[in-house]
Amino acid sequence: MNSASIQTILCGQDNYIYLLIDRNRQAIVIDPGEANPVVSVVEKQKLKLTHILLTHHHADHTGGTETLKAKYSCKAIGPDSQRSAGLDQVVQDNQILSFPDFAIRVISTPGHTRTSVCYAVESAAVFTGDTLFICGCGRCFEGSPRQMHESLMKLAALPEETAVYPGHDYTLENYQFALTVEPDNDMLRKRMAEFEAKDSLSAVPSTIGLEKQTNPFLRTQNGSIRNTLKMPNAPDWEVFGCLRNKKNQF
Numbered sequence: 001m002n003s004a005s006i007q008t009i010l011c012g013q014d015n016y017i018y019l020l021i022d023r024n025r026q027a028i029v030i031d032p033g034e035a036n037p038v039v040s041v042v043e044k045q046k047l048k049l050t051h052i053l054l055t056h057h058h059a060d061h062t063g064g065t066e067t068l069k070a071k072y073s074c075k076a077i078g079p080d081s082q083r084s085a086g087l088d089q090v091v092q093d094n095q096i097l098s099f100p101d102f103a104i105r106v107i108s109t110p111g112h113t114r115t116s117v118c119y120a121v122e123s124a125a126v127f128t129g130d131t132l133f134i135c136g137c138g139r140c141f142e143g144s145p146r147q148m149h150e151s152l153m154k155l156a157a158l159p160e161e162t163a164v165y166p167g168h169d170y171t172l173e174n175y176q177f178a179l180t181v182e183p184d185n186d187m188l189r190k191r192m193a194e195f196e197a198k199d200s201l202s203a204v205p206s207t208i209g210l211e212k213q214t215n216p217f218l219r220t221q222n223g224s225i226r227n228t229l230k231m232p233n234a235p236d237w238e239v240f241g242c243l244r245n246k247k248n249q250f
Helices: 036-044 065-072 145-156 171-181 186-196 208-214 223-229 236-248
Strands: 005-011 015-021 026-030 048-053 075-078 096-099 102-108 117-121 125-129 163-166
Touching: 005 036, 005 163, 015 036, 015 163, 036 065, 048 065, 102 145, 145 208, 145 236, 171 186, 171 223, 171 236, 186 208, 223 236
Parallel strands: 026 048, 048 075, 125 163
Antiparallel strands: 005 015, 015 026, 096 102, 102 117, 117 125
C-alpha cells in the first residue's frame, strides 16, 4: 500500500468517512454517511471516485451512497443487499477485492449487526466500521456478546502494526470508561493524555498493537480487569459481555 494514502473526513457529530486514494488519484470511499463532505474533497482534490465500501447497513454509514453513485457512476460494495440500497456487489468473509495498487480482504465481523464486515488493506490498515473503535467497540445490536467477542478476536489477530480506522470518534469517553476497569494501565493513561492534545481528525488511526495494550474489549484475559469485574475464572466472552453492559450504562 506504499503508493496509496488514506484521508479522514469528519461527518456530522462523530462519524468518520475515509478516502483510500491510489497513485493515479482514483479513490475509494468507506462508509459515506453523507455525500456532501465527500463531494467537496473529491472535487477540490480532483479525484476520481470509483468505489464505495460499506461496513454495515446503518444510515449513518450509508446515507451518501445513492447520491455518490448518481454523481460519479461508482460501484457500491457491501455485505447486506437486503438492507443497503444500490449495492453492485455483495461481499463474503475472506473475499479479496483487487485494485490496481492494493488488495482488500473482507473480514466478517457479526455482532454490531449480523452482517457487519471490516476491510483489511493488506497488512497496512483496517477499516472497522462500528465493530472496533479506539479503546472501544460497538454495541451488540443484532449479535450476541459471544459473536462480538469472536469478531474482535479476528481483528486482534491482525499484525500489530496494522492501522485502525474506526467508524466513530468516541475516543475520550472510551478512555474514561477503560480507566474505570483498568486504572493501573500506564499505557492507557499515556494514550488518553496524547488524545487530549489532539483534535478529532488527528486522533486516528490507532494500531492493533496499541488497542491490544489499552482497549478493554481486547483485554478480556487481563487479570486486573477480571479482578475489577470479580470474574477471575469466567470465559473471555462472558468478561466481554460484562464489559459491554457496563459501557452501555457508563
